[in-house]
Amino acid sequence: QLQLQESGPGLVKPSETLSLTCTVSGDSIGSSVYYWAWIRQPPGKGLEWIGTIAYSGTTYYNPSLKSRVTISLDASKNHFYLKLSSVAAADTALYYCGGPQYYHMDAWGKGTTVTVSS
């Protein structure tokens, strides 16, 4: 059974870069036609798709965040990553990783809260 878990700093200063890791267990992230996504949820608000990375390393980003987002993966560690640069208070959210389908997410991590504050 596929399991995902997010990790990373819970507090990031404005203008700095948010970096998160998603650890996948139960299957190899690079061994099949899998797609891995980052989604966020600001406090009390709805879900926002941030971007997706394919098993091959091809990336797809939300146009509203594209200039600040980088998603990458390390198949040897079964990890994939999110970097969001130049963060501001509006980036404060619960960040989820999910997968492994392209059009929907069957598996989700429990989420990790990131607060942007000085």
Next chain:
Amino acid sequence: QSALSQPPSASGSPGQSVTISCTGTSSDVGAYKYVSWYQQHPGKAPKVMIYEVTERPAGVPDRFSGSKSGNTASLTVSGLQAEDEADYYCSSYAGNNLLLFGGGTKLTVL
């Protein structure tokens, strides 16, 4: 691309049926069969209940069903149970490698 439009709330009594709508455009909901519905209980991660408009993952009760007409997709919960009380989000592929979510609907079981 704007978020998909959902009613902020819906409600029904135990045993009743309730339908939640998700309105998009001819570029997203109307164009593709890739509409999904997620259930989110407070403090929990979302869980997919419906994918590809009508498909139900293993383990999801058949009380949950999905449909689509034109630019509007719908999630119907039949035989409402107390544990169905949650937030529900729709999602649609919007072309150009873009995924959209709806704003969410809070379902209350009266």
